[in-house]
């Protein structure tokens with residue numbers, strides 16, 4: 001089963017907002033960029049807006065498509081559609097009780113992310 005996922009890389013002043021996946025979730029205990037599954041017929045961008053409102057309490061006002069990464073976890077195949085989120089209303093929080101953190105991009109490699117995220121983490125750290 002292929003799952004389409006919209007993911008937001010929320011950026012501000014050289015830092016990125018990340019959240020800890022709960023232990024009962026797929027890839028639990030690892031850090032993530034907030035986001036979630038697209039509903040049937042929902043565009044990735046619409047899903048991004050909805051998920052960041054639900055999970056972080058922000059209204060995205062400016063985002064740009066970053067890249068799509070397909071990954072097979074064996075138990076689950078995902079197509080992650082990453083967006084850079086550079087402007088938003090509200091202060092991001094863990095609206096669902098998840099642990100969250102603003103992390104300097106230069107320190108991202110100190111956090112454990114799901115396998116599918118490795119490419120994005122390296123890419124962000126290589127940003128000028």
Ligand SMILES: Nc1nc2c([nH]c(=O)n2[C@@H]2O[C@H](COP(=O)(O)OP(=O)(O)OP(=O)(O)O)[C@@H](O)[C@H]2O)c(=O)[nH]1
Pocket residue numbers: 003005006007025026027031032033034035036037051076078080114115116117
């Ligand atoms: N949100 C998010 N999901 C990711 C990332 N990397 C990654 O492999 N995933 C995978 O994408 C899939 C869907 O994400 P999700 O669990 O956030 O979906 P959701 O918010 O709709 O959750 P729900 O099932 O609790 O309603 C999961 O299998 C998760 O492991 C990431 O950086 N952010």
Ligand SMILES: [Mg+2]
Pocket residue numbers: 034035036037051055
């Ligand atoms: Mg989610």
